[in-house]
Amino acid sequence: SAVISQKPSRDICQRGTSLTIQCQVDSQVTMMFWYRQQPGQSLTLIATANQGSEATYESGFVIDKFPISRPNLTFSTLTVSNMSPEDSSIYLCSGGQGKDTIYFGEGSWLTVV
């Protein structure tokens, strides 16, 4: 079965620091996506990670705060920059290829203190 892994699974971060989350899939996918789940909320799309071009951000999310890399078709990173307690959330990635290849990560739980 398809495998996707996220690192770290959980972290406690100091206010003002930045943290990079990694998402690795075991086969090439055209599209990768990053989501955020704030406490008590549903999951919201942050951006679409495009290989070879800049990420496409949803309304309310900006590149300076959430820089994304997509160096190849199996890997992406999301950085949460200059963190504040409001950034305490679960961050998840997903990827897809064609009709049948769908990945959804287990999530990275960040707590900012």
Next chain:
Amino acid sequence: GENVEQHPSTLSVQEGDSAVIKCTYSDSASNYFPWYKQELGKRPQLIIDIRSNVGEKKDQRIAVTLNKTAKHFSLHITETQPEDSAVYFCAAVAPNTGNQFYFGTGTSLTVIP
């Protein structure tokens, strides 16, 4: 783009009764419909999913039904137990969006012993 609506937002049932959560979607191209269970303080976990070429899928006490014509799908939990208490999220995934996940707003299920 896809729009997923989920109802009800909260649901209380007596232990042993059945619970049903319903979701509707707007994009007829969506072909994958997962359900996630999120217990308090934990990350969302996939509990069951269904693809558009199937009308129903069961796994012990949980089942999902899909009506492609009406564009709705439902989660059914029978013989509910207190450990079923959690927030449940539905999602719709369409290949024409690169397999982006579109999530419902969540249902908080409480099973009363």
